[in-house]
Amino acid sequence: MEDINHQLQHLSENGLGKGSLTPDQQYSRISTAERLDVCVSEAILVMECVPEVLDLKREVWLDIDRHVQGETSLASSSSAIQPSLLSSDMEHRENFVVTHPINPPFYIPLVEIVRAPWTSDKTVDMVYKLMEDIGQAPVVLQKEIFNFVAARIQNACLQEAWWLIKDGVADVDDVERAMYEGLGMDYAFIGPLERLHLLSGGFERYMSQTSELYCSAQEPFREPERMGGHAAEVMERELESFARVSEVPDRRRWRDERLAELSKLKRQLDVKEEGT
Amino acid sequence: MEDINHQLQHLSENGLGKGSLTPDQQYSRISTAERLDVCVSEAILVMECVPEVLDLKREVWLDIDRHVQGETSLASSSSAIQPSLLSSDMEHRENFVVTHPINPPFYIPLVEIVRAPWTSDKTVDMVYKLMEDIGQAPVVLQKEIFNFVAARIQNACLQEAWWLIKDGVADVDDVERAMYEGLGMDYAFIGPLERLHLLSGGFERYMSQTSELYCSAQEPFREPERMGGHAAEVMERELESFARVSEVPDRRRWRDERLAELSKLKRQLDVKEEGT
Numbered sequence: 274m275e276d277i278n279h280q281l282q283h284l285s286e287n288g289l290g291k292g293s294l295t296p297d298q299q300y301s302r303i304s305t306a307e308r309l310d311v312c313v314s315e316a317i318l319v320m321e322c323v324p325e326v327l328d329l330k331r332e333v334w335l336d337i338d339r340h341v342q343g344e345t346s347l348a349s350s351s352s353a354i355q356p357s358l359l360s361s362d363m364e365h366r367e368n369f370v371v372t373h374p375i376n377p378p379f380y381i382p383l384v385e386i387v388r389a390p391w392t393s394d395k396t397v398d399m400v401y402k403l404m405e406d407i408g409q410a411p412v413v414l415q416k417e418i419f420n421f422v423a424a425r426i427q428n429a430c431l432q433e434a435w436w437l438i439k440d441g442v443a444d445v446d447d448v449e450r451a452m453y454e455g456l457g458m459d460y461a462f463i464g465p466l467e468r469l470h471l472l473s474g475g476f477e478r479y480m481s482q483t484s485e486l487y488c489s490a491q492e493p494f495r496e497p498e499r500m501g502g503h504a505a506e507v508m509e510r511e512l513e514s515f516a517r518v519s520e521v522p523d524r525r526r527w528r529d530e531r532l533a534e535l536s537k538l539k540r541q542l543d544v545k546e547e548g549t
Numbered sequence: 550m551e552d553i554n555h556q557l558q559h560l561s562e563n564g565l566g567k568g569s570l571t572p573d574q575q576y577s578r579i580s581t582a583e584r585l586d587v588c589v590s591e592a593i594l595v596m597e598c599v600p601e602v603l604d605l606k607r608e609v610w611l612d613i614d615r616h617v618q619g620e621t622s623l624a625s626s627s628s629a630i631q632p633s634l635l636s637s638d639m640e641h642r643e644n645f646v647v648t649h650p651i652n653p654p655f656y657i658p659l660v661e662i663v664r665a666p667w668t669s670d671k672t673v674d675m676v677y678k679l680m681e682d683i684g685q686a687p688v689v690l691q692k693e694i695f696n697f698v699a700a701r702i703q704n705a706c707l708q709e710a711w712w713l714i715k716d717g718v719a720d721v722d723d724v725e726r727a728m729y730e731g732l733g734m735d736y737a738f739i740g741p742l743e744r745l746h747l748l749s750g751g752f753e754r755y756m757s758q759t760s761e762l763y764c765s766a767q768e769p770f771r772e773p774e775r776m777g778g779h780a781a782e783v784m785e786r787e788l789e790s791f792a793r794v795s796e797v798p799d800r801r802r803w804r805d806e807r808l809a810e811l812s813k814l815k816r817q818l819d820v821k822e823e824g825t
Contacts, residue, residue, distance in 0.1 A: 380734070381731055382730045410731075412722075413723070414719055415717055418713075418718050422713055422718065422724060422727040423727040423728075426706050426713075426724075429706055430702050430705055431742070432705065433702050433704075434740070434742060443698050447688040448698060448740055448741070450659065450686055451698045452740035453740055456659075456699050456702060457733065457738075457740070458812070460728050461729060461807075462804060462807045463728075464724055465707050465710050466710060467792075475785060477781045505756045509753045515739075516743075516746065518751040532734055532738070534818065
């Protein structure tokens with residue numbers, strides 16, 4: 274509770290508060306409970322954030338399921354597991370979705386909403402609206418897939434980076450710089466398809482102009498491989514130039530400070546754009 | 550020349566000028582030539598920017614090769630082609646590298662320097678130093694590979710996005726948002742490996758904790774396929790919500806305005822960090 278209070282004050286001081294209530298008013302509306310039935314029985318939304326272990330999550334949800342009303346929306350913050358695997362045995366499973374935020378959610382607005390085959394439109398709409406109301410940027414996946422959208426794109430980047438480093442084309446520092454001094458600056462404002470749409474004056478044009486080059490570029494693409502072992506050790510040694518493991522908390526603060534500034538900048542640019 | 554003058558003034562007015570000379574002083578040092586020998590014979594660096602066509606680039610380089618002195622560094626701005634393919638028949642091939650900037654280079658500092666097997670260290674060092682001096686962020690590839698580093702990571706993102714959309718998991722708008730409202734905000738400051746290093750308090754730890762999950766996530770990864778045809782048409786229609794082809798120039802200005810602000814923000818944060 275102390276940490277929540279601290280974060281509410283901090284966000285507000287930095288012009289990144291949300292909603293119309295003061296931090297103190299917001300804080301006063303938060304309470305804790307030690308019994309699950311007390312916690313969930315009158316909720317409009319239950320958001321579960323226990324560790325990413327399938328059996329644990331399933332167990333917690335069967336327990337919640339016994340205590341909620343029929344109108345309550347039920348959301349797991351799982352970062353990878355399909356909602357059908359979490360909710361198949363639940364009585365209220367039509368109220369169930371995954372809502373996956375990206376850390377730190379104060380600065381990164383994306384929330385992936387993933388529906389199971391039995392999730393009702395009403396539930397999706399309610400959760401979508403709520404996420405929009407609190408200033409997040411929800412996207413709804415139309416089909417379940419392990420790892421969802423953002424982490425799959427992240428993994429595709431990671432896999433390519435892994436090969437480039439293992440093959441001796443570039444070292445960790447070079448790959449990291451290629452992202453944050455290059456591509457990544459675009460990706461803060463536009464996605465991977467629009468980047469090419471803008472580059473060539475049309476996505477189809479890009480595809481038709483470069484398909485031959487592109488296909489030969491893809492040839493050296495290989496089957497994904499299990500990453501780890503010695504190569505991961507070497508990469509971690511190189512990552513120490515950014516932060517040793519003991520320095521990770523400090524480096525996270527460094528990153529979060531930048532994300533906060535980027536978040537403010539994007540808001541300012543949006544306001545300016547709406548004004549014109 | 551008018552466009553160059555305009556851009557120099559514009560960058561300077563926006564606090565994004567480089568070097569110690571005024572825009573007018575910089576502009577007065579630029580001249581044009583209509584004969585190749587006049588253009589290159591006394592250069593310290595020749596940077597070639599003709600269209601991305603192998604035979605054309607080879608022909609231009611054989612021509613340049615006849616007119617340059619032994620000390621001149623020779624750089625192609627090719628965005629994909631290995632330097633050995635461009636320079637194999639040149640007399641001064643030990644002076645040859647690819648220096649690939651990312652558009653727009655005023656705001657995106659990355660320059661990929663790619664050496665052929667015969668490129669001298671002296672040439673790499675000279676071009677690296679020059680790129681640093683003009684405020685770019687050079688990375689040196691230790692081995693030739695088609696498409697270099699940034700575009701390979703870009704293509705890995707694109708391929709994954711392509712599949713997610715074709716499989717009906719998400720539409721174009723969702724994938725784009727997953728990047729620019731999510732992952733991409735991180736990628737403006739940190740690369741794909743450090744992102745996981747920070748997430749889990751160590752890259753190795755991430756790899757060992759998630760390798761099983763990660764491997765099952767990779768299972769649905771498939772062979773790259775030739776992108777284009779009907780699916781590309783459908784995606785272009787969806788991309789029109791961002792910009793129709795006729796609106797691409799305006800949308801590029803929209804993007805460049807944001808990149809300029811991000812570029813300024815990153816400079817300010819670096820200056821603040823150095824001051825502490």
